[in-house]
Amino acid sequence: KQEVTQIPAALSVPEGENLVLNCSFTDSAIYNLQWFRQDPGKGLTSLLLIQSSQREQTSGRLNASLDKSSGRSTLYIAASQPGDSATYLCAVDNYGQNFVFGPGTRLSVLP
Amino acid sequence: DAGVIQSPRHEVTEMGQEVTLRCKPISGHNSLFWYRQTMMRGLELLIYFNNNVPIDDSGMPEDRFSAKMPNASFSTLKIQPSEPRDSAVYFCASRSRDRGYNEQFFGPGTRLTVL
Numbered sequence: 721k722q723e724v725t726q727i728p729a730a731l732s733v734p735e736g737e738n739l740v741l742n743c744s745f746t747d748s749a750i751y752n753l754q755w756f757r758q759d760p761g762k763g764l765t766s767l768l769l770i771q772s773s774q775r776e777q778t779s780g781r782l783n784a785s786l787d788k789s790s791g792r793s794t795l796y797i798a799a800s801q802p803g804d805s806a807t808y809l810c811a812v813d814n815y816g817q818n819f820v821f822g823p824g825t826r827l828s829v830l831p
Numbered sequence: 832d833a834g835v836i837q838s839p840r841h842e843v844t845e846m847g848q849e850v851t852l853r854c855k856p857i858s859g860h861n862s863l864f865w866y867r868q869t870m871m872r873g874l875e876l877l878i879y880f881n882n883n884v885p886i887d888d889s890g891m892p893e894d895r896f897s898a899k900m901p902n903a904s905f906s907t908l909k910i911q912p913s914e915p916r917d918s919a920v921y922f923c924a925s926r927s928r929d930r931g932y933n934e935q936f937f938g939p940g941t942r943l944t945v946l
Contacts, residue, residue: 763938764924765937766935766936769934819864819935820876821874823873
């Protein structure tokens, strides 16, 4: 059974710092991995999708990497801003049928 | 496109009452997912459909929960009878399985409170 974990559970940084969020999964036979952002009381917003054949994806200040063999993905946020404060979740596309979500990392960027 | 549409956005009901949550997926998407999110358990997949057919309902907690997708543009999640422990945010998501396995798009969710 696929299990997804995320470290750290919470993170607080001053504005302008570069930061890394980690996601680990137990079964490397995945089709893709997706990173989401969730603001309090809101739905999930898709940030990046990495196909299993890819190593990384970039969108603006965000860069996500994927290492299937080690069961890890990282989300790198450059020059963090207070508007980046949210919970970040990773989800593994499990055998191309459904997604298994991690518990999330709650990020606070202080002005 | 309007994105995934869910209704109602908030629902408050009393224990024992029937609750029906509704979802309209993004046009052209042929996979639909129902999730439940709580502080204790995080985001859990309840059931998903491919081409209107239920594929895996192993996440549905009890027989009190049922889901239908009568056509490609509409799905319902019903709880009957509802219990206080069903209080959660219920999300619907959709994606297209054409041209490979693509990203999921989530609706805004329905916040359910069972008194």
